[in-house]
Amino acid sequence: MPFELPNLDFASLRTLRLVHELGSFSRAAETLGLAQSTVSYTLARLREAFDDPLFVRQGQGIVPTTRCSEIVAQAGELLDRFEELAAPRDFEPAVASLEIGISCNYYERVTILPQIVRVLRCEAPGIRLKVISSTVQGKGQLTRSQSDILLGAVQIQEAGYFRRSLFKEDYVCIMDPQNPLAQAPLDLESFVRAPQVIVNYGDGYRARFLVEMETAGYQPNTAMEVPSPASMDRILLGTDLIATVPRRIAQTYQGDVASVACPVSAEIPIDMFWTARTHSSAPHVWLRSLIATVSGREAESLQDARSSDTEDTHAFPDQSF
Amino acid sequence: MPFELPNLDFASLRTLRLVHELGSFSRAAETLGLAQSTVSYTLARLREAFDDPLFVRQGQGIVPTTRCSEIVAQAGELLDRFEELAAPRDFEPAVASLEIGISCNYYERVTILPQIVRVLRCEAPGIRLKVISSTVQGKGQLTRSQSDILLGAVQIQEAGYFRRSLFKEDYVCIMDPQNPLAQAPLDLESFVRAPQVIVNYGDGYRARFLVEMETAGYQPNTAMEVPSPASMDRILLGTDLIATVPRRIAQTYQGDVASVACPVSAEIPIDMFWTARTHSSAPHVWLRSLIATVSGREAESLQDARSSDTEDTHAFPDQSF
DNA sequence: AATGTGAATCGAAAATTTCGATAGGTTAAC
DNA sequence: GTTAACCTATCGAAATTTTCGATTCACATT
Incomplete structure (x- = not known):
């Protein structure tokens, strides 16, 4: 075996950083609300993982080895990036940058999308829409992740799809x-x-x-x-x-x-569908809400034609554009 | 509290990445040699940490959420950087880039450093020497990390310093x-x-x-x-x-x-000193070995005038320069 | 020498992780 | 339709890891 890749957790790296900063195991333990022996044990694991003493005794206190300082610098970046990654995604339309795929046909492209695009360009210019023709394959496009949202006069019976009625057309x-x-x-x-x-x-x-x-x-x-x-x-x-x-x-x-x-009465229900894949994604939630609001009042979300799941109502902007 | 920053270990991120790649908890478990329930539990922790379902069931198998794909991309980078950080440092003089501080006085600058510099420029051009005058403070400079190596006719009695005799001068x-x-x-x-x-x-x-x-x-x-x-x-x-x-x-x-x-016989022992801080650092080990070899044959390493610690002998290059 | 400071170590307790077994849910085949 | 096949989720028990308090050890200062 070339070398056993070690496992560590981010808390250990935080401890390492703190010890490096404070120059003391005891004070780091105090700061973290832990026993000194716990910090000592954590450092033993880090020493094992990095195969380096990390801190050596020097008179009163301790001094980091050169390797330790390197590691702390790198670990700091790792921690920052991890914490950014783990931080709750507060979605801000104005700065968000992502692509959302929409399956639909001519009808929706003409009746719904123009209004959506106008709002997006104004409120969320970083959201790029990728519109594909759904023809009769809309459901498959959703499940194959070729699109995130399906718009149209579609009826999906199967479970596993979320639905929101947009309006009825005649x-x-x-x-x-x-x-x-x-x-x-x-x-x-x-x-x-x-x-x-x-x-x-x-x-x-x-x-x-x-x-x-x-x-x-x-x-x-x-x-x-x-x-x-x-x-x-x-x-x-x-x-x-x-x-x-x-x-x-x-x-x-x-x-x-x-x-x-038209003397033949026929109502076409226009619905929006999506899957669990994007159900909890803040930008998708926002865009779906926008689509529902722009499309009309009859907003109502259903999954599997059973559980109702009313999405946040999008506050339609009253600014003129 | 704004948000509880979660703790995870790198193994969990590796599991996440593997599940994402294989599209299956079971196969990931098999690959890792773990039980499927273990992977399931790991994913439960990840879901908690990232506050996202990460994978949702889709017919046969599972599909990653959009957030999950984001996280996997980022986590991949984190893992790569961590593994690079944790990898054993195989020091290669030719490509290493770092600075090493040397405390010494005129005598050592004239007698030892010129030979060292010639070898460094040839074999390790990325090592930058920072030479400071030690005057009579060499020991303090070492302990304050102002330098990494002390050269000279110094006698350090205290413990905590490594010593290697270079040669005797008259x-x-x-x-x-x-x-x-x-x-x-x-x-x-x-x-x-x-x-x-x-x-x-x-x-x-x-x-x-x-x-x-x-x-x-x-x-x-x-x-x-x-x-x-x-x-x-x-x-x-x-x-x-x-x-x-x-x-x-x-x-x-x-x-x-x-x-x-000179009719008055007086021998000056010229020694090299360093501390535990740099004792195990590959580049420092290499440079100390170089200094000892270039300085003469009497190479011998001692700590606290007790424990002998013979360093790797530097193979002096026989190429001409 | 005596004292003080701080890290290492020890044994026991607590918490977490792992496992095997099983339950729940969806798809494909008969 | 019913069955079979294949997933992931969950449960209780076992194994492992982490934490703690107390003590020991090492060094430096008085």
């Missing part, structure tokens, strides 16, 4: 303002007949209102399919087409298109 | 080569009569041969007193003066002055 029908259907509330019959642009979101996902329509025995008059609701206004303007999109998406086209309530 | 009389006294061995009567330059070394120190003369009832014919034997040749040349100086000092004037044996 659908509106949008169309060219000249479209006759825009002049009055839309009835179901007209809605079914109207030529629609259907958003399929790729990956075989089917919008909730389509599922509801089907259940009720209706088929939409599909004139066109697109993978994303982005720039839907550009498509619709000047045509007789209508599109059924989440209300908050419709608001991003505001002014350019007319919107009316 | 006196020669030097003079202008034209001086009639230089032509034959000097007899005591001529010596006492001859006009001398007496070196008083300041500080009331009296050369050994003067003490011997006095004991024998003679007084030198003092023509002049100087504080140091430096440049004595410049003083003597062209005069009828003689000076009595240690033989190795006389050799530094070689060629310029004539020297004959």
Whole structure:
């Protein structure tokens, strides 16, 4: 064996430092509230570990060996770093520097993230968001630690995930303002007949209102399919087409298109999910709280659809930006 | 109390690191040759110390919290530094960097140090010598850690000092080569009569041969007193003066002055002293060994004039320089 | 010599760590 | 679904380490 790597605890190093500082075993013991024999025993262990006398008697008192002084200098740094490491993390948004991963899709990127980003740039400029498309794999991304937070109209049954409802979304029908259907509330019959642009979101996902329509025995008059609701206004303007999109998406086209309530009632619950891995991390707690607050009032945290776990409410900043 | 600073040992941090690496308590226990419950208990202590779950269950196995990964990264550095600190110091002259303090006077600076410096520059260029004048305070300088090594014709009776004899020195009389006294061995009567330059070394120190003369009832014919034997040749040349100086000092004037044996026999033992503080330090051991080897053959180490402590003999380099 | 100061050592008590066994909880297979 | 496999958590007992008070030892000062 080349050399037996010794084990010591940080308290021993603190004792060593104190003895070095005070130049006395007895006074160190007194300061620490221990018996002198205890300090003596601790030093015996240190001597063993470092294979050096560390302190030698010199007349009245003791004198550190050169090696001892080296060790004390190094040990001081170790202690400082350890104590910093062990200190409770008081998270300060203003100075924190870290990356947080968010899985979501177009909808959340358009409706939730812009507000979050504005607050972050102002209050926590050191937090970097890494947003990835969740498609239908959001849960797996969470468990594989590819992201820390999953946002979306997802339903996770399994245990081991935390959930917080953000808000409920419903659908509106949008169309060219000249479209006759825009002049009055839309009835179901007209809605079914109207030529629609259907958003399929790729990956075989089917919008909730389509599922509801089907259940009720209706088929939409599909004139066109697109993978994303982005720039839907550009498509619709000047045509007789209508599109059924989440209300908050419709608001991003505001002014350019007319919107009316969708006669097929379908609510989409938008939730936030995370795992125990980040549950107790101060920055994550803070960001989740921010997301919940920014998203609306219906804040409510549940784990496994059982234990409620209300997070600290984020105090929304009243400063203007 | 603001926060209880926790105590941990380095073995716990190693366990943490291993669990993080292997992703399993059981496998870490197996690797360490411990029971799984032991690792579990160690993690309970770590969780307490860091106030964080550190690892959370995730299906099959466990996943580290974000805080845990931070801690492991930091702890890894702490462990590396600690292990480096605890590793046996294998002293390598070629790369060692440190300062060693030497107390001595003119005699040793002229006779011993030049050879030491040449070896150091060649073999241990990182060792910086800090030479201070010992005058008559050499012992105090040692005990106050103002120097690490004391060289000189000193006699320390007290315990607690290590000593190694370097060599014995005797006196020669030097003079202008034209001086009639230089032509034959000097007899005591001529010596006492001859006009001398007496070196008083300041500080009331009296050369050994003067003490011997006095004991024998003679007084030198003092023509002049100087504080140091430096440049004595410049003083003597062209005069009828003689000076009595240690033989190795006389050799530094070689060629310029004539020297004959001093009829008053007086041996000066030149010793090296140090304390327990540096006794076990590898670089100091090495340097002391070098000094002893360079100084002559009579190497012999004694503590308290009792316990002999022969140091490693320094293998004098046979390379030319 | 006697005295004082401070570290080392000793035996017993206290606290901590370790172990084996077992319980609790989740995943994969049948 | 039930079982089997595989984790970590927990428990009580045993082993080890740490602490303490008292004493001894070493050195320095009076």
